[in-house]
Amino acid sequence: MNALNRFADPVYCLMRLIVGLNFASHGGQLLFGMFGGMPGSDTLLLQLCGWICLVGGFLVAFGLFTRIAALISSGTMAVAYFMAHAPKSFFPIANGGEKAVLYCFVFFFIFFYGPGRWSLDALFCKKSEAAPTTSP
Secondary structure, three states, X not given: OHHHHHHHHHHHHHHHHHHHHHHHHHHHHHHHOHHHOOOOOOOXXXXXXXXXXXXXXXXXXXOOOHHHHHHHHHHXXXXXXXXXXXXXXXXXXXXXOHHHHHHHHHHHHHXXXXXXXXXXXXXXXXXXXXXXXXXX
């Protein structure tokens, strides 16, 4: 398995990009009626969810402020599941909440894993190398 380790960073970047852009497309759907729109998305709560999906999705996709964006996005999907899906049935397969649960846990993983090496966070927030210490 060590031979596959060299692909971990680019594959994680690709996963973050795909998940983030898909999440942002849900925001575009809620806010701007893109991709067929969503009925009843004119309420304030859905507008807020749309902005979180759009902005959070782009931030996660490109790896900028990744941890905070992933945490807020994960929480949003947990709230969406328990408010919109769980009252119908607790099980995601029975209530149509599979996407909400999947997004919630993928963003939760991204929150703990961080932006990765291939991200804007890694590019802009490089820690300066520690200066060598000299002994007297």
